[in-house]
Structures are given as structure tokens and as C-alpha cells.
Amino acid sequence: MKNIGIVILLLTLTNSAFGQQFLWSTVKSDSGGVKKYVPLSSISKEVLTFHDQYKFYFDLSGYSKKRFIEEINYGFDDWNWLYDIKDLTVYAWKSNTGSGSVVMILCVSKDNVNLVLFSSDIMAHENPQTTNEYEKDKFISWFKTLLN
Secondary structure (H helix, E strand, C coil): CHHHHHHHHHHHHCCCCCCCEEEEECCCCCCCCCCCECCHHHHHHHHHHHHHHCCEEEEEEEEEHHHHHHHHCCCCCCCHHHHHCCCCEEEEEEEECCCCEEEEEEEECCCEEEEEEEECCCCCCCCEEECCHHHHHHHHHHHHHHCC
């Protein structure tokens, strides 16, 4: 149920549902499917590949679960999957915005939800931050705070 809820959530975050692609998660697949498992210890390294690939990232972090649901709720009523997550869980998807691709990193802990978007489309969301090489260490330090 968690994976279905997250897919529906991410469909509401993008302009287009076309091209939605699951990249990886810190949850091992029960079905033994093709989903890529990434251990928590490797998340920062995985996320840095997007930092290096895209021009911008967008900080949508700092939500309580309740507030995140209020912000993202576009008619999706079943948010139980979000409240079922008690341990830090991270998901990554790639989607098409119509003006390029966007990678979404969703970090869910017992009480909080953090979302980071990567894109080369400055219009993908508000308040873009550049992913330049000079700010990489600062980004790494900041991102690690989302994993606590």
C-alpha cells in the first residue's frame, strides 16, 4: 500500500503522469521485482548523482506528516501509508514535467516528510537553488540533516 500511495502522490506533484519512473528506495521489495534497493548509508551518494546531473534543486523540506498532507492533498483521501512509516524511508522517482525531467527524492521519517526536487527546468517549482560545484559540500551537509 505504501508504494501505491507514493505513486499517486507523485502523480499529483508533476504536470504530467507520462514518463513516471521509479528509481530506487530504502525499502526492500517484498515481491522480488525490479525495484532497486539502496541502503540508507548510500543515500547521500545516490542523491549526489542528481546534484551533478541537474542545474537546480528545490527544497520542499520541513513538513510534519499532517502539514505535508494538507499541502499535497489534491483529492487523495487515503494517506494511511504515510502514517504507517515509522523508520526513515527514502524514495526516488523520475518524471517528465513537459519542459524536461524532474527527480523527486522523498524522505519520510516517523514524524516528518522532506521532499527535494532536481531539475534543469527553473520553472519546475519555486525558489530554485543552483547545483554548482562550489556549493556541493554545503548541499551534502544540508541533505544529511534530512536523513535524521
